[in-house]
Amino acid sequence: MHMNAISPSPSIDPVLSLAKVQEVVGYSASHIYRMVAAGTFPDRVRLGPARVGWRSSAIAEWIDSRPLASTVLVSDMQGRSA
Numbered sequence: 001m002h003m004n005a006i007s008p009s010p011s012i013d014p015v016l017s018l019a020k021v022q023e024v025v026g027y028s029a030s031h032i033y034r035m036v037a038a039g040t041f042p043d044r045v046r047l048g049p050a051r052v053g054w055r056s057s058a059i060a061e062w063i064d065s066r067p068l069a070s071t072v073l074v075s076d077m078q079g080r081s082a
Contacts (some may be wrong), residue, residue: 015045015053024059 018029025032035041042058 014056015047016056016059017053021054021059025063 016024018032021032022029027035032041036043042054042062044052045055046052
């Protein structure tokens with residue numbers, strides 16, 4: 001094999017900025033930070049002294065773990081009709 005051959009790069013998990021996370025999940029920065037502090041949202045990844053981000057896979061997993069709105073509405077309505 002030639003020494004300058006390009007080897008396949010490992011899969012990289014992109015890191016999202018706070019602005020992108022806000023856009024994706026629809027929450028304000030302060031709400032995201034409150035959820036991180038409460039342990040109910042993925043923690044940040046430190047990229048440098050003054051830079052943090054979130055792994056896109058962690059945000060996707062968090063979104064996938066959320067209940068569907070229709071499921072929540074049905075269970076809420078069942079609880080009220082007692």
